[in-house]
Amino acid sequence: MAGLLLLALVLAGCVSLTPQQQEQVDELQRFADRTTLLYALPRLRISIQLPTNQNIGAVYRQGNVLVNVRMLGSPGLTKLIAHELGHYVLGHEPASTIASQSQWQRAQEQRELDANAKAVEILMRAKGMTQSEAVATLVEALRRSQRAVDRGAPITPGHLAPAAELADLLSRFPDARQ
Numbered sequence: 001m002a003g004l005l006l007l008a009l010v011l012a013g014c015v016s017l018t019p020q021q022q023e024q025v026d027e028l029q030r031f032a033d034r035t036t037l038l039y040a041l042p043r044l045r046i047s048i049q050l051p052t053n054q055n056i057g058a059v060y061r062q063g064n065v066l067v068n069v070r071m072l073g074s075p076g077l078t079k080l081i082a083h084e085l086g087h088y089v090l091g092h093e094p095a096s097t098i099a100s101q102s103q104w105q106r107a108q109e110q111r112e113l114d115a116n117a118k119a120v121e122i123l124m125r126a127k128g129m130t131q132s133e134a135v136a137t138l139v140e141a142l143r144r145s146q147r148a149v150d151r152g153a154p155i156t157p158g159h160l161a162p163a164a165e166l167a168d169l170l171s172r173f174p175d176a177r178q
């Protein structure tokens with residue numbers, strides 16, 4: 001499934017960006033570069049893709065973060081990139097063997113929770129946020145996603161409902177509860 005997703009994003013091809021959007025992409029790349037330097041990892045490439053018909057803002061895959069062009073300028077962008085960097089730092093490559101769809105789903109859900117928690121650490125280390133600022137960045141984005149789901153948006157493939165991801169995050173950072 002992740003392979004098909006990547007293929008769909010790659011086939012979506014190149015996007016021409018406004019100077020303002022290019023500036024945002026450059027800032028995202030600098031955020032990624034600071035993160036990979038801090039964690040002593042190979043450089044990660046941020047690329048911008050045309051939207052697919054799935055409700056996906058970005059996807060991490062083998063040294064690349066592919067970002068849906070619609071996410072540029074969106075208030076959830078910082079959380080989104082920190083989360084994808086979390087997948088990279090945690091080494092979340094696609095499973096080589098998938099026994100069943102339900103097993104894939106459970107494993108993926110856990111990875112998403114872990115990437116959210118890692119995103120907090122990355123925002124602190126690479127963006128200089130305090131823990132409560134970093135947790136708040138995640139909390140706001142997850143609440144926004146839950147409101148979208150409540151209005152009928154699909155849950156992103158591999159994820160639990162945003163409210164369940166939020167509960168997991170707050171259980172890991174009880175001091176940041178607000």
Ligand SMILES: [Zn+2]
Binds near residue numbers: 083084111
């Ligand atoms: Zn994810």
